[in-house]
Amino acid sequence: MTALPFPPVSAADLVRLPKVERRQGTIGRTVFHLAEVDSTNRLMGGLARDGALPGTVVVADHQVAGRGKGERPWFSRPGEGLCLSILLSPKRPIEEVPQLTLVIAVAVAEAITRATGVQPRVKWPNDLLVDGRKLCGILCELLSSADGDVHHVIAGIGLNTGLSVDDFPGSLQAIGTSLAIESGRAIDRFAVLPVLLDHLEAWVELWEREGFAPVRDAWVRLSCTLGKDITLESEGTRCHGVAVDLGIDGSLSIRDESGEVHHFHYGETRLSSAIAG
Template sequence: MDRKRSAQSGPEGRVIKYFETLDSTNITAKEFAEKGAPEGTVIQAGQQLAGRGRLGRVWKSQAGKGLWFSLILYPKTAAEFCPQVTLLTAVAVAEALQKAAGVQGRIKWPNDILLDDRKICGILSEMALTTEGAIEYAIVGIGININMSSEDFGAVLADTAASLYLATGMEYECKQVLKAVLEEFDQLYGQWHREGFAPIRKKWREYNCTLGRMVTVKDNDEEIYSGTAEDVDDYGSLLVRNAAGKIESFDFGEVSIRSC
């Protein structure tokens, strides 16, 4: 793993540590968090060799083709509310892509951004707890396909993956998209601390493509529940009503839906 890096100052003095190649930005972000890196520190990689998404899936992270980075956070909230950060981040990315490239992303609960039913962004949030159960730190990893072509995705992903280049026919500078995402994130993260989850949930609903649709919830590829996605609760969990009218909440697993 090539850990050659550079440091630069981001918005409002934010520290951005750029590595040409990393196994995973989330793994490196944890290392920095353990050493007390300031909140908002960004760990960015030109390429990831072992990038991953939720449920341990591999995330294709080609050199120079996308934006692969992780944020180090110290949320001032109880651990049970930390999953709200994933929904907050999804809203920030959707708004940033709209402002930076004029594309209308839709959020699939809890961590995907889609363009025309194809995935352009994935989010992986992780946290560490103290022995007392408080949040020690949280890491939010974000992967956005920027300049990837159909050939870059290959036959396996060509029908399910999207990029800004494929959506608009234009190439983008990753640093400009990063700037847009961080600006939106900072605004929403501050609002979340000041006003709670309610305004974030309202914005999330506006961008989502999950609520009101028939969904199937899977755990380790096994179907465990199905019904209509009704809402997200105060913890960021998905509320699903089955055919008998029973509502269950889910903060884990994979959700498949018919169409976004």
């Protein structure tokens, strides 16, 4: 996770999103909707600075400066995806907060299957893939106080819903996908949203209450990383080998060609045996 600055925010363009109805729970109790924004994570940082409550959600029809891991741009087209950010205040020790990315990956994967029948798999640490093609990315960022304490996490989710193959730029056509492509039908993104929020609520609460063990079990079941030949890059280090385990702390273990096992808490993985985003 990276620290996020507090940008200025104008609330003039924010409107409540009436299509999301939450009967109970905290996540999504307040949902704001914008036609266009540079980045929902950046906007949420400003809302948090101005006193937004945990569980607040920002949804945009289009992001013009959406970001993925490593500051790479996130491609989107107006109205063809779910671009959202959720403000969270996790009730776990600070050293466990990085696990939240894996918690959210499990929640989103299960929500997608429930809402659409599409069955994505999780790639450590923050992507959802279908047959090796990227369907969804997750970017969690820390909001820290002046003395360095973490008081909020912003969870950004970019889910491709209505994109066709031809909608993707040429460089992404072989590595990107959408719910419409995978299901073969039009997908109402605002029908997916409340299901996604329900699953996020349930999994975050379970993690806060019981720790990472139940999340690990679900992640392993959904994984497209374990048992695969992968390359991992982390802070200038590159490791190639077979992903052999997900630790109880969320770390990924890789056995290299010499048989030595390495453990990583951060990094980016690339699957050698499949197309990876």
